[in-house]
Amino acid sequence: MGIPELLVPAGNLEKLKIALTYGADAVYVGTSLFGLRKYAPNFTLSELRHGIEFAHQRNKRVYIVLNSFAHTHTMDTLPDMIDALAALNPDAFIISDRGVFELARARCSVPLHVSTQASVTNAAGCAYWKAAGAKRVILAREVSIAACTAILDHVPIELEIFIHGAMCASYSGKCVISNYTAARDSNRGGCVQSCRHRFGVHTATATHGEAHIMNAQDLMGIHHIKSIVSAGIHSVKIEGRMKSNLYVAQVSRLYRQAIDRIVQDPEAPCNDLENELETVSNRTFSDGFLDQRQTACNTRFTQYSKSLHFLGTVQALDATYAYVHLKQPFTTDMPMQWITPTGTHTAAIKSVTNAANTPLTAADLKPNCLIKVERTADIVPYSILTQSVS
Amino acid sequence: MKPELITFAGSVDGIHTAIQAGATHIILDDPAISCRSYQDPDPRRLDTLDQLLHATKQYPGYHFSVNCDKLFHTHEFALLDQVIARILDSPVRWMRVQDIGAMAYIAEHEPAIRIILNTEMGNTNAQSMAAFAQTAHRQVLGNELPVSAIKTIQKAVDTQYELMVHGPILLQYSYRRYLGSLMETERVIQGSIDDTDYPGRHFPVLDNPHGHFMFFYMDRCLLGYSSVVLGLNLSGWIVDGRGQSDAYLTTALSAYRHCLDTHSTGYVAPVQAVSPRPLKPMFFLVNNTEQEREPARDGTVLGTVIDVIKGDCIHISLCEPFRGFQAPPLLGLPQHDRYQHYASIPPVHTLTGEPCTTAEPGDIIQLPWIKGASPKAVLVV
Numbered sequence: 001m002g003i004p005e006l007l008v009p010a011g012n013l014e015k016l017k018i019a020l021t022y023g024a025d026a027v028y029v030g031t032s033l034f035g036l037r038k039y040a041p042n043f044t045l046s047e048l049r050h051g052i053e054f055a056h057q058r059n060k061r062v063y064i065v066l067n068s069f070a071h072t073h074t075m076d077t078l079p080d081m082i083d084a085l086a087a088l089n090p091d092a093f094i095i096s097d098r099g100v101f102e103l104a105r106a107r108c109s110v111p112l113h114v115s116t117q118a119s120v121t122n123a124a125g126c127a128y129w130k131a132a133g134a135k136r137v138i139l140a141r142e143v144s145i146a147a148c149t150a151i152l153d154h155v156p157i158e159l160e161i162f163i164h165g166a167m168c169a170s171y172s173g174k175c176v177i178s179n180y181t182a183a184r185d186s187n188r189g190g191c192v193q194s195c196r197h198r199f200g201v202h203t204a205t206a207t208h209g210e211a212h213i214m215n216a217q218d219l220m221g222i223h224h225i226k227s228i229v230s231a232g233i234h235s236v237k238i239e240g241r242m243k244s245n246l247y248v249a250q251v252s253r254l255y256r257q258a259i260d261r262i263v264q265d266p267e268a269p270c271n272d273l274e275n276e277l278e279t280v281s282n283r284t285f286s287d288g289f290l291d292q293r294q295t296a297c298n299t300r301f302t303q304y305s306k307s308l309h310f311l312g313t314v315q316a317l318d319a320t321y322a323y324v325h326l327k328q329p330f331t332t333d334m335p336m337q338w339i340t341p342t343g344t345h346t347a348a349i350k351s352v353t354n355a356a357n358t359p360l361t362a363a364d365l366k367p368n369c370l371i372k373v374e375r376t377a378d379i380v381p382y383s384i385l386t387q388s389v390s
Numbered sequence: 391m392k393p394e395l396i397t398f399a400g401s402v403d404g405i406h407t408a409i410q411a412g413a414t415h416i417i418l419d420d421p422a423i424s425c426r427s428y429q430d431p432d433p434r435r436l437d438t439l440d441q442l443l444h445a446t447k448q449y450p451g452y453h454f455s456v457n458c459d460k461l462f463h464t465h466e467f468a469l470l471d472q473v474i475a476r477i478l479d480s481p482v483r484w485m486r487v488q489d490i491g492a493m494a495y496i497a498e499h500e501p502a503i504r505i506i507l508n509t510e511m512g513n514t515n516a517q518s519m520a521a522f523a524q525t526a527h528r529q530v531l532g533n534e535l536p537v538s539a540i541k542t543i544q545k546a547v548d549t550q551y552e553l554m555v556h557g558p559i560l561l562q563y564s565y566r567r568y569l570g571s572l573m574e575t576e577r578v579i580q581g582s583i584d585d586t587d588y589p590g591r592h593f594p595v596l597d598n599p600h601g602h603f604m605f606f607y608m609d610r611c612l613l614g615y616s617s618v619v620l621g622l623n624l625s626g627w628i629v630d631g632r633g634q635s636d637a638y639l640t641t642a643l644s645a646y647r648h649c650l651d652t653h654s655t656g657y658v659a660p661v662q663a664v665s666p667r668p669l670k671p672m673f674f675l676v677n678n679t680e681q682e683r684e685p686a687r688d689g690t691v692l693g694t695v696i697d698v699i700k701g702d703c704i705h706i707s708l709c710e711p712f713r714g715f716q717a718p719p720l721l722g723l724p725q726h727d728r729y730q731h732y733a734s735i736p737p738v739h740t741l742t743g744e745p746c747t748t749a750e751p752g753d754i755i756q757l758p759w760i761k762g763a764s765p766k767a768v769l770v771v
Contacts, residue, residue, distance in 0.1 A: 013709075013752040044691075046710045047751040071535075072515040072542050074680070099517025117512070118490070122464040125491025132521075142565040143463065150464045171461060173512050174563035178679075179534060180606045180672075181561075181588070185679035187512060194585065195562070201572065202592070203581035210586055213568045214602075289565070296571030315754050316741040323741050325696055325707075325754075355741065355756065356702045368765040370697035370705050370741070370754075 003263050004228055005235040007063070007160065008252050013047040014313065015241075015248045016062070017054060018382045022249045022341045023256025026061035027051075028094060030241060031085070049088050061091035065241075066104070067115035069097045069173070069187040082107050092135065096173060101132065111135040113160065117173035117187065121147075123154035130157045136234065138162075140171055142289045145224060149231045158234040163221035164251055164277070165239025167288055169195035169214040169297075196301075212301040220277060220285035222255065222270050225262045227290075244327070246310035247280050249339055249384045276344075281306040308337070311385040312371070321372040322379045323355065329365035335388045338378050345378040347385060394453055394626040395646055396552065397639065400429055400438065402445040411640040412647025415453035415626055417486060418442040421578075423473055425460040425488070425563065425600040428633045430578050436472060443480040455484035455506055460600050461563070462489050474500050486530075490522075497525045506530065506552065510560055514539070516546035523549040528625060533559055533610060536677045537618055550625040556613070556642050556661075557630025558594060559606035559672060569597035580633060594667075596633065611669035613656035616649035638664045689720070689770040695763060696754070703756050704763045705741065712738070712749040715771065721760060722768040729770070730762040 008024035010016035019027045029051065030042045043051065048064070055062045064085055070078065078100065085093070086108035093110050095101045096117035104112055113136040114120060114129045121140045129137055136158035139148065148159050168175065175186050177194050184190025196215045201208040221228070221236070228236060236259075238251045254273045261268045278285070281304045288294060312326040330336070336347035352360045353372045360371060373385075394415035399405040405416050420439035421427035432438055439456065446454045458473055460466075470492060477485065478500065486506040487493045496503055507513070507522055508530035519529055528550035531540055544551065569579045579597040583604070584590070596603040612619050619627065629646055631639030641664050649656040662669050673679075693708035718732040738746045739756040749755050757769070 014707075017752065044709045044751070050711075050751040069512040070515050070518075071677075071680070072517075072539055072546070075515050075517060096512065097515070097518055098513065098521045099515045099519075102517055102521050119461060119512075120491065121461050121489070122467065122491040124462075124467065124495040125489065128490050128494035131494075140461075142461075147464050154464070169566070169568075170562040170564045174461075174510065175561065176511055176534060177561045177604065179561075180559060181585075181591075183679050185534075188680045190679065198586045199583040200586060201569065201581065201583055203569075203573075203579060208572065211572065213572060213583065214564070214566075216566075293565065295567040297566065297568065318742045321742075323754075354699050355697070355705065355743075356699050358699070368696055 004233055006255050007235050007237040009241040011241040013051050016051045018245055018248045019252045020055055020060050021382050022252035024252045028063040028065050030065045052088050063092040063094050064090045065094045067094055067096040067117050070100055078103055086110050105133045119171045119173045123151040126151055126155045126157050136160055145227045145231050145290050148233050152232055160235035160237055161233055163236040164219055167216040167219050169216055215301045216297045217284050217286040218282045219288040221290050222258050222274050224290045225258055226266045244310045245313045246384050250280050279308040307389050308386040311387055314383040322375045324371050324385055326369050326371055327367055330387050331362045334390050337386045339384040340378055340380055349373050393624045396626045396628045398632050402441055405445055407636055411643035413643055417455050417457045419457050423460055424457040426603055431599055446482055454482045455486050457486045459486055459488040462492050493525055516543045519543055520547045534673050536673055552626035552628055553624050554628040556611050558609050561606055562604040564602040566602055567597055568602045608668040608670045610672045611658055612671055613645055613658045615671055617655045692769040692771055695765055695767040698763050702759050704759055706755050706769050708749055708751050708753050714747055720770045721763055722770045724766045730760050
């Protein structure tokens with residue numbers, strides 16, 4: 001029985017290090033070109049080089065996402081880019097476009113993974129891409145675990161499925177809503193997620209009110225790990241290159257624990273881990289299509305659900321202090337916590353200064369400032385400071 | 391060679407109507423395998439296809455293809471086998487698919503069947519089309535391709551192309567049934583949705599057992615540019631009138647028939663008069679949807695300011711290695727044209743206060759405060 005790879009999104013170098021420190025086996029990262037998260041910070045080549053070295057030193061993997069659907073005129077820049085990226089020795093390119101795939105295959109020996117954007121839903125599709133040179137297929141989110149078993153019965157190929165995170169309203173890659181409504185190409189990194197808006201619904205005979213009719217709930221597949229392991233699925237993927245450091249840390253840590261726990265004891269419960277996953281901002285959860293076809297979504301969506309605020313990330317430590325890059329101001333009226341790779345620890349913050357040792361009050365705290373707080377034994381680099389939601 | 395004028399028919403009467411209006415190639419549309427069908431699937435499955443295939447015998451000299459454009463899940467390939475068997479029992483030899491797996495499966499199992507690939511989205515460059523041309527005999531050009539891109543692709547890849555010249559713009563193919571679940575029915579639902587953030591835009595939607603399909607609130611019409619389309623020497627012009635009245639389909643087909651027969655530019659007004667939505671050429675003329683968010687800066691960006699202590703220091707998260715300054719650096723301010731210059735090479739420290747001569751991407755370095763410094767400014771050398 002193989003242990004599935006835990007693959008976590010890394011929207012920037014800091015998140016890459018967090019993901020790998022907290023338990024991910026591999027991360028997927030984007031560059032500013034040919035990725036689908038044009039508005040994420042993404043990586044420079046230097047950051048990529050550093051990130052790949054960081055991963056390889058820990059015997060972990062980095063996959064580079066090149067999953068835009070390219071137009072002909074933008075293909076001119078691609079050969080040089082592929083050469084430059086291949087020279088960094090990544091562990092795979094994730095590609096959806098047939099033309100980009102062909103170019104990459106011809107120019108380098110980096111393994112190629114077919115992106116979920118290619119909407120592969122069946123064994124014949126997997127066989128097609130395998131024959132074209134793919135090492136792995138990332139299936140459409142609409143494919144169930146049972147269907148993965150059927151695919152593997154027909155085609156010996158690495159399969160990757162999504163296990164956690166946001167879901168597209170459509171088959172990923174089969175959507176151009178943003179192209180027409182916002183003049184931004186959904187499939188070239190410009191998705192504005194109009195599908196999450198509230199829509200009035202009308203038929204010929206009636207008006208049916210307003211609802212978030214396409215606002216898909218988030219996926220949480222932690223209870224399906226046993227089936228995933230049994231099916232022989234090679235990799236489980238978490239969505240969210242634009243999500244917070246807290247999200248990256250928590251999903252990496254909790255799914256790492258869940259996989260290890262299930263591999264050791266397939267009947268082990270994971271309810272405690274599920275509860276912890278629910279602390280991070282979400283649109284409420286469903287099983288997605290992992291078990292069966294899902295038809296509806298949370299039409300009564302009103303707001304994101306969470307029980308922890310992400311406050312900041314430890315950037316450095318000296319003998320006495322932890323240096324925290326703050327993302328959100330805080331007061332000390334609600335309990336605070338340190339999330340670390342080993343678990344959650346109570347944070348007792350008695351005093352806060354800036355890096356120049358000037359004491360700061362709550363009023364001085366601003367998003368994106370660096371603060372110094374007293375170091376405790378629990379705190380390690382990339383510890384995450386959180387606060388309970390009131 | 392004159393392009394085929396192509397349209398869909400989901401009934402025997404529909405074939406007759408389309409041919410009378412000038413169509414020369416009819417796409418046979420069975421709701422069991424055509425994902426955007428407005429008909430409820432026949433519980434006896436493929437009966438519609440049987441009737442349509444049988445009817446094709448009445449129209450020698452016309453072209454027919456079978457629309458099989460749903461995305462197939464592995465357990466549905468038995469249905470695909472049934473479709474293939476029925477086609478082989480008929481004079482029809484063309485199948486239209488969207489699913490790459492279905493394309494490969496048909497090509498491997500029945501080479502006699504010729505494949506028209508219509509991925510709807512995501513087949514937008516010459517290299518992609520060249521790769522698919524190894525299996526598909528004909529490809530439908532995406533609605534997001536402007537005419538300049540089509541010409542470039544045609545020069546690079548010698549295969550047959552079709553273009554939807556008229557019809558609804560598909561925005562989304564979902565495997566969910568948003569309206570069906572909302573209204574608790576498994577029947578086909580045709581309606582519209584309007585985004586409450588942008589009132590007045592009524593997007594047509596179709597919800598059927600294959601999923602949920604959302605369309606743009608304007609339809610595509612290239613009648614006003616038909617002489618340009620003629621110059622492309624396409625194999626087929628598609629007029630998609632599914633879900634519309636016979637009067638609409640007939641008027642639209644007749645208008646395009648006239649353009650093809652007289653090599654002239656058509657008139658939009660008569661078709662607009664029977665159309666429920668505005669008619670526009672959409673991205674056929676130009677597609678500027680890939681815009682870079684930020685212009686490139688002169689020089690190398692070393693990192694981004696994450697913290698400013700006014701009058702004291704700033705902290706910068708590096709995205710490039712730091713190996714010392716050869717000249718005074720600049721701060722590029724979030725307002726793109728503005729820079730602040732250090733007067734001389736500034737001292738650099740680590741976050742914890744030690745002198746720093748080298749640092750790696752992801753490290754944070756400390757520089758003296760400079761007027762104008764603000765978070766998200768970038769350090770440029």
